[in-house]
Amino acid sequence: MKNIVSICVLVLTVAFTSCTKPNGEDTGVQQSTISQATIDNATDEIAGKYTEADRSLIARGVKQTAALWFPEDGNTDEFIAFCKENFLASEDERALAFKKLSRNFEIIYGHFNQMNLKLLEPLHLDMGKVGIVDQKFGAYSPGAHLQTDFYKNKIAFIVTLNFPEYALAEKNEKGSQWSRRQWAYARMGDFFTARVPSKYKINYSEIETAADMYIADYNIFAGRLQNKAGEKLFPAEMKLLSHWNIRDEIKSNYADKDNGLDKQRILYRVMKRIVDQTIPNEVVNNSTPEWNPFTNEVFVDGKKKEAAAEPNTRYQKLLDLFHAVKAMDPYYPTLDTYIKRAFDGNMEVSQQETEKLFVEFVSSPVLKEVGAIISKRLGRNLEPFDIWYDGFKTRSMLDQDKLNRATQNRFPNAEAMKEELPSILVKLGFDEEKANYLSDKISVDPARGSGHAWGASMKGAKAHLRTRIPGSGMDYKGYNIAIHEFGHNVEQTISLYDVDYYALNGVPNTAFTEALAFMFQSRDLMILDMEVDNPDKEHLNTLDKCWSLYEIMGVGIVDQRVWKWMYEHPEADAAQLKQAVIEISTTVWNDYYAPVFGQKDETLMGIYSHMIASPLYLSAYSFGQIIEFQLEEYIADKKFADEVYRTFKQGKLTPNQWMLEAVGQPLSVQPIINKTKKAIKALK
Numbered sequence: 143m144k145n146i147v148s149i150c151v152l153v154l155t156v157a158f159t160s161c162t163k164p165n166g167e168d169t170g171v172q173q174s175t176i177s178q179a180t181i182d183n184a185t186d187e188i189a190g191k192y193t194e195a196d197r198s199l200i201a202r203g204v205k206q207t208a209a210l211w212f213p214e215d216g217n218t219d220e221f222i223a224f225c226k227e228n229f230l231a232s233e234d235e236r237a238l239a240f241k242k243l244s245r246n247f248e249i250i251y252g253h254f255n256q257m258n259l260k261l262l263e264p265l266h267l268d269m270g271k272v273g274i275v276d277q278k279f280g281a282y283s284p285g286a287h288l289q290t291d292f293y294k295n296k297i298a299f300i301v302t303l304n305f306p307e308y309a310l311a312e313k314n315e316k317g318s319q320w321s322r323r324q325w326a327y328a329r330m331g332d333f334f335t336a337r338v339p340s341k342y343k344i345n346y347s348e349i350e351t352a353a354d355m356y357i358a359d360y361n362i363f364a365g366r367l368q369n370k371a372g373e374k375l376f377p378a379e380m381k382l383l384s385h386w387n388i389r390d391e392i393k394s395n396y397a398d399k400d401n402g403l404d405k406q407r408i409l410y411r412v413m414k415r416i417v418d419q420t421i422p423n424e425v426v427n428n429s430t431p432e433w434n435p436f437t438n439e440v441f442v443d444g445k446k447k448e449a450a451a452e453p454n455t456r457y458q459k460l461l462d463l464f465h466a467v468k469a470m471d472p473y474y475p476t477l478d479t480y481i482k483r484a485f486d487g488n489m490e491v492s493q494q495e496t497e498k499l500f501v502e503f504v505s506s507p508v509l510k511e512v513g514a515i516i517s518k519r520l521g522r523n524l525e526p527f528d529i530w531y532d533g534f535k536t537r538s539m540l541d542q543d544k545l546n547r548a549t550q551n552r553f554p555n556a557e558a559m560k561e562e563l564p565s566i567l568v569k570l571g572f573d574e575e576k577a578n579y580l581s582d583k584i585s586v587d588p589a590r591g592s593g594h595a596w597g598a599s600m601k602g603a604k605a606h607l608r609t610r611i612p613g614s615g616m617d618y619k620g621y622n623i624a625i626h627e628f629g630h631n632v633e634q635t636i637s638l639y640d641v642d643y644y645a646l647n648g649v650p651n652t653a654f655t656e657a658l659a660f661m662f663q664s665r666d667l668m669i670l671d672m673e674v675d676n677p678d679k680e681h682l683n684t685l686d687k688c689w690s691l692y693e694i695m696g697v698g699i700v701d702q703r704v705w706k707w708m709y710e711h712p713e714a715d716a717a718q719l720k721q722a723v724i725e726i727s728t729t730v731w732n733d734y735y736a737p738v739f740g741q742k743d744e745t746l747m748g749i750y751s752h753m754i755a756s757p758l759y760l761s762a763y764s765f766g767q768i769i770e771f772q773l774e775e776y777i778a779d780k781k782f783a784d785e786v787y788r789t790f791k792q793g794k795l796t797p798n799q800w801m802l803e804a805v806g807q808p809l810s811v812q813p814i815i816n817k818t819k820k821a822i823k824a825l826k
């Protein structure tokens with residue numbers, strides 16, 4: 143699985159919500175002072191003025207407006223007067239206001255997006271040396287003050303009063319009965335739901351950047367690592383960024399029949415020492431010392447050297463993030479913890495429901511059978527790092543040189559890729575008209591990095607496929623990523639241009655766009671007419687997906703439980719948090735992995751870097767895989783292109799509602815469990 147954070151631009155409508163609770167830490171804090179009596183008063187006044195209007199709707203709008211109304215916006219009388227003047231009682235007036243708001247938001251969000259896109263081009267595209275001006279403008283966000291402005295000019299209050307928000311549970315409960323228009327109104331209700339003072343946002347952004355930098359510089363020099371016997375096995379210059387490169391190196395060493403296992407064991411020791419922070423501080427991002435992660439000895443110039451352990455910096459970073467988001471809690475009337483904002487808000491699946499779904503999968507007895515198959519294929523008992531077993535993939539059977547030649551010939555540069563977009567879509571089953579229609583709305587840009595997909599936010603603008611093509615043409619690896627990004631672009635285009643209401647544009651959460659990106663990516667060889675001819679391919683593919691979901695769900699559960707622990711122990715220090723992460727990782731392992739691996743008390747599940755720098759994002763990967771699997775299962779006997787169009791045209795419903803409409807059932811792990819059972823049977 144590709145790293146979502148690094149290769150994709152996450153265009154999220156973050157559900158910002160607001161404040162009724164006093165914030166004990168800061169007496170100068172702005173907060174709503176509108177009492178329940180005033181809310182009732184305003185509701186009565188409006189209901190008296192418009193006797194035919196739905197009182198519950200009035201009350202909902204007034205309540206949300208009150209929660210966001212600060213003393214600077216006016217006194218109690220002014221609040222009541224505002225509500226009375228601006229409540230739109232007739233359905234026609236409301237519909238007209240909705241249309242105008244939608245048009246204006248599209249203009250504003252669309253152009254802010256264009257400005258960001260353009261200002262970042264010198265950083266993202268190969269436009270020569272990056273200078274200080276490029277960096278300053280790249281860091282500038284033209285839309286940063288939009289929310290503040292809209293509270294000041296009270297547009298936000300017109301929205302909250304007439305298009306109030308619905309909680310996740312309400313959306314899931316009532317959503318199946320709602321018309322598209324009602325859904326769109328409810329989505330507009332998510333536009334203004336919090337009013338977090340900018341000092342907290344700035345503080346968070348600084349702390350997040352510091353965590354990012356800590357992770358971005360966490361390199362392990364594999365060439366300096368020793369095995370148990372003190373020998374060095376990795377190429378001298380090899381540098382591995384934790385945890386991604388270390389994990390990928392473990393995966394690739396399944397192919398090394400001589401030293402692979404020994405190397406995997408070294409890297410496994412490294413990971414454990416990062417988790418428990420016994421890693422010597424000196425070996426992090428330092429190519430000088432040699433290190434034996436088994437004995438934890440450090441050597442410089444062949445001489446043993448005393449080296450202090452990393453001082454729990456890893457957990458201090460996580461703790462800093464926790465305090466930064468917790469400080470914002472009082473400004474969210476409904477989503478008043480970061481856990482709720484990440485799950486009910488961004489993901490739109492509650493944390494409880496998420497954990498239940500994950501536990502259902504990781505406790506499935508079928509995993510024991512998959513583990514046994516892996517053990518048999520490896521010819522040894524499983525070791526904990528086999529959670530990254532990579533041997534079910536059929537593409538490794540292909541001749542890499544042949545693949546590289548094929549993609550280099552077909553895609554010598556970005557223009558060639560652009561020209562090929564319609565034929566790629568036709569190959570995927572889109573008719574020519576649709577293929578051209580979509581391709582016209584996607585631009586291909588030569589990127590500096592490995593690439594990403596950047597969607598438009600208004601009709602008339604294009605989505606951008608950013609890909610890196612060296613002078614020798616696009617190699618297979620680059621092509622494989624480009625097809626993934628193209629999948630994002632197709633989603634971005636359908637869910638903007640073909641969704642009936644602007645307020646509903648997009649997907650329920652990032653996992654949905656990832657699902658389509660992976661569906662495209664998995665068809666990359668079919669597009670090249672170079673599919674692997676292996677009768678077991680589909681079964682092996684299923685086992686691969688099952689095992690990969692097993693791994694990523696475990697780290698997702700750890701991440702969730704660590705956040706719950708932090709909320710239960712807000713005074714904890716870094717050492718206590720470390721202890722908690724170790725205990726939680728061990729418990730998750732003992733409950734769901736030990737039965738498969740036959741080994742207890744493993745801490746490996748605490749290694750993911752996302753846990754430190756992208757708080758509570760990890761679970762999105764599991765959702766991406768679940769959704770991809772459910773969609774693939776559903777469309778297996780249908781036309782891929784038609785179903786992609788039908789499902790992604792739904793726009794931003796809740797995940798469960800979207801899935802119900804798409805495949806006839808809510809998010810579920812049963813399809814992958816069932817298919818794994820079939821694959822095991824077939825391979826026997």
Ligand SMILES: [Zn+2]
Binds near residue numbers: 144146149630
């Ligand atoms: Zn992606």
